[in-house]
Amino acid sequence: MLAELSAVLASASASATRADYASAVIDGNCLDKPTASTRRLSNQRLGELYSLDAAIPLFRLLRRLWFANEKARPLLALLVAIARDPLLAASAPAVMHLRPGEEYRKDPVKESIRQAVQGRLSEATLEKVVRNVSSSWAQSGHLEGRTFKRRARVTPTPGAIAFALYLGWISGFRGEELLDSPWTRVLDSSVTQTTELALAAKRIGLLDIRIADRVVEISFRRLDPSGNVE
Known part of the structure; x- marks a missing residue:
């Protein structure tokens, strides 16, 4: 997609x-x-x-960041899709659990989705869903290879991190938790890297962040001036 x-x-x-x-x-x-x-x-x-x-704020921010940072596009698209597609979200733990270079297998992904839908999908539909989510993870850069796919490490940008922090914020994470939420981990970003990229996002006018004595304060007003976010 x-x-x-x-x-x-x-x-x-x-x-x-x-x-x-x-x-x-x-x-x-x-x-x-x-x-x-x-x-x-x-x-x-x-x-x-x-x-x-x-x-809808998610799309509004996606469009803004899309044209601001072309390299971030695959990760921006993935973040929005995970936020809106529960089946793709259900597949995330099985993919993120893999170490870089480790072979990607569909069975654990299928089992994660099966548990999420609790028997509401047929086996044939599950197979189709697994193919679709596998394609999404490949397009985002998390999987590479043709016949046998392996986990690859993605490289986040300040724009992608700003979006991940926003998604963490609307999901209820606050303070230091924002720097190590499932949203930033989907970008293969450590707390240190997330902090550095968040500060870079501040420098280019995407957000405001203040870190002092383990207190983290982030405002998203500059990310979405037309929205109602802090």
């Missing part, structure tokens, strides 16, 4: 509404789909994963 998200975001202005994005996909066929039904399906799936609605 990363290539499709890129195409959709490039097809509309920053002021675009959800209807504008739908029109770009369905009427303008910005994704070059062969039929009307596949265009509608793509619009639905992209809306489910990323919202494509500037009224």
Whole structure:
């Protein structure tokens, strides 16, 4: 979905509404789909994963950071997808548990998802879900290889860390916890690296952070000036 998200975001202005994005996909066929039904399906799936609605803070921030830091795009897309797709989120522990270079196996991922859905999906549907989430982790850079995939270490950017810190904040993490939440760990970022990148994000105007005597204070007003965040 990363290539499709890129195409959709490039097809509309920053002021675009959800209807504008739908029109770009369905009427303008910005994704070059062969039929009307596949265009509608793509619009639905992209809306489910990323919202494509500037009224929703996650998408508003995704779009801002997307055009500010091209290298961060795969990780930004992954963070939003994890926040909005419970099946992808359920697969995260099995992927993040792997050490760099360790072979990726689908069975542990399938079992994690199976436990999350508690029998609500058939075996065939589970197989399809595992293929989809495996593709998402490969597109984000966490998996590499063709026939046999192995865990790879990703490289976060200040923009990706700023987004991860924001996701941690809306998830209820505060203070030092923000520097070592599941959101920053998904970026393979240690507390030290997260701190350094958060300070870099401050320098480029994405957030405000103050660290003193183990007290961590972060404000996201600069990240989302039109939102209602501290």
